Amino acid sequence: MVLQKRLYYGFNGFEVPAMPRASRSVRRRRLFEKKVEDSRMRAFDLLATVAGELLEEKGSSAAPSNVSGQISESAIRKDSIKQEQQDGPHSFKPEPCDQGSCDESASVFVLSSQRHGHDFSFKEYLHSKEDSTFGLASVKTKSERPANTTCAHDFGESRKECENFPCMICGKHHVERGSPGCAESHDGKVNDEIDRQMEVEQPRTGSVIDGTVVDMFHLKDPMEIDTKPPALVSSDSSVEVPLHGIHDHCSSFTRCQDDVKVVSRDDDENSSVSTRLSTLKSYRLSRLGDRRIRKLLASKHWKAAPAMLKDGVFSNTESDIKPIFRSRKICYTHQRSQRCSFKRRKLFGRSLISISDRGINGEAVSSSPEKKVISEATCLGGTMHQASRAPVTSQKSSLESRDSHVKLRIKSFRVPELFIEIPETATVGSLKRTVMEAVTAVLGSGLRVGVLLHGKKVRDDNRTLLQTGISHDDKLDSLGFTLEPTTVHPPPPQCSEDCQSLLPCDSTEPLTRYPPVPALEPGLPETSPDLPLADSGNSTEDSYESVPFPPDMSMEKTTPDSKALVSVPAMSVEALAVVPLHGKSRRSELVQRRIRRPFSVSEVEALVQAVEKLGTGRWRDVKLRAFENAKHRTYVDLKDKWKTLVHTARISPQQRRGEPVPQELLDRVLSAHAYWSQQNSKPGGRTNNNSNRPDSPLPAQ
DNA sequence: CTTAGGG
């Protein structure tokens, strides 16, 4: 029946411009932390990495607020470079992909800062593929400083301790300060570790990219690493804050387009046209177990620990980051998760979104160790710098004061590769919507932010910025953020964990796939004839799918110059003291709230029509009837909308807000509401006659 | 999973 050809597009990823910091009101929304029970919660791959700049609040309250939403890598580079030049303080140098076959491999942007005559640079950025719940990055210093310190921690072994996300804290600071213990782990030390690890791991995962070993390894739980709160930072606190940017080859959407792989095939044939396709298929198969999986996920992985909700202090930190996710909430309770799952299912409807390994691979590749890009840190004096250059004394004082804030500027997030499947007959519009959907789903299906400090992941959510050193510039040579999937994709039935680990990197298997967009298609199941409105509703629904995302979100138009300023308030030490470091809270995740999507008049009309026919109390049916294709409208949403409609209809027009709903509709709402209220209240009587379940249209209309 | 309601 469905013989139309479908196109598969693979996006290697694209840049998502950073978002401006959300308003307090938005952030006020409580954040919950979810604990991931199953350590194996290996999300697939890391979705994005972000380079951020951190500023000490002091004096730089008016940090630049433009986000650079680079569209293409080159653009990014230029941008960055340009910016750098402007800012002066940092030297920025994109790492060229010099490796022969590394055409696709990414390049690493490195900003190094010069501190005490040493250059720091983001040397590599690696992501774990297996337990890819986390990405891993390591920082290498320009080795003027031999890596001789040794850390007692062995980062390797913990492959299975997924929960223990790898985290390395490379703190030059530490070295310089000669801190004892693991704190020393950093710089060369870590790198060595990594390199070694890589060597070891490589064969196992067999991930070789462009001849460069790009594998992942796992480190012990960062927590394990004695990341002691930075002692009051001293001296160099006035050092410039370097900006480290990391981008992989496909960091930008535009760029990815070049890379878009379009494979046209018959859905029922050539099941293995290419790796990608086969991959797609496998995913499709995996969908079969969707339900079961969801349940599993819900019960197994999402048994959130509401108890952690009160870890308050961190909430603050995270709340500030939250905006990045477009106000999406992450499931944190069992039920919630179910719902999320449900939604996800719906959202994906016939489409699954997959986040391919590419993301990770790409990232990893991008930072091939061999590549060396160390730009000399040069100029200083940018505004930001100046800010951070505040006298030590002031720094200290700021540290002491509980009001000190840390300001971060996230240049952009990178969303990993996406795969979508869409009929050839689909319109460009639907393609756009589909992509949007995919993006939305990916972004909304649960992402959490990872924080990288000096290329190392900071896993301890209970740590304050102060403790972590994020509030000290001297410790902030680089602060990075990563977007990580919170979803747990159960390993393919046929594959065991090992299998996964053995998956070749090259196979950019899509984790999610986007099926064709139904709308606009001729052969789509039409709505029942007796529901004209529903039809319109349906058709419109889809259009709603293309939720108007914030401009900066749309890949089509990104604002290159804008920069988001995300600030993370530093927490007072005292506050921290109160917060116990529960081991659990480590693996917590943020929950994002769904994006708000106001009902349009046409949607309202469809809703009204459906309710008139079905009555209240049958939201499921209403949904199916009028919003079947509106994946983002759940029956609960419809119910809620009806509730508000009734309310709206009762209040004076002046009190109404939002897109005005035609009075006519409101009248119908009241009418229907009254009718069904009565109908529902007196069920006893002649149920049959009067209101037969199926559909008893409102009498007088 | 659905409903129904409170938040």
Next chain:
DNA sequence: CCCTAAG
């Protein structure tokens, strides 16, 4: 929209 208790 979210969150939940109930069914």
